[in-house]
Amino acid sequence: MCHVCAAKDALNKGVGTPTRRAALGALGAFSMLGISAMAGMAHAKSPPKLGNVLSPDQAIERLLEGNGRYTSGKTQSRSFAETRAALVGGQNPYAAILSCADSRVSPELCFDEERGDLFVTRVAGNYVTPDILASLEYGVAVLNTPLIMVMGHTSCGAVGATVNALEKQAEFPGHIQSIVTALMPAARAAAAGPHKGSLVQAATIENIKQNVQRLQEATPLLSKAVQESKLKVIGGLYDLETGRVEVVA
């Protein structure tokens, strides 16, 4: 029996007994070992990109500066050969992005960044699922990423479909309906309140805000990192016309 199974077995046998306390200790040690092992996978020695060791505010500044280069057409040149060797041993991205899957939105391009800089999770409608949350927790707890941006965009098809479902009771085939179900609280909230512009735009921004809050309050890892000021979670809206990312949450 491995030490984890032994610990679980001991837990089943006694509540509050010394055996149980020992078992809890063993499980705690295991989880610490697990995180250490994952961190070892992430970077064996020092972070491969020292320029990525930033505070949350510095990370926001860098993202927006990169977006400025992107919108003005002054993007940096890249050498994949140079960074390849540095990143073989690990990664320390300075920001995690929860983006829509839309092919017109590309986080590395719109922030003018390289491999190893952004930890990107994507799903149509940029909302938090259990798997997305797990990935973002890995980014923060293991890779020490100081910033998460939830990034929605103008003319989002997922949000548009949700507004259609709200206003016209539209239904969608296969598993697509699950996206609509996930985004519906934001669409309803936007429809219930005053809003400038289209309902799709208002629902897009509301969806970004709701998912920023969801991540800020996600226990146990992200909420703790936020409380300790190691992490900020913000929301961005990518404008398809200009390429500009506006901070909206």
Ligand SMILES: [Zn+2]
């Ligand atoms: Zn979209």
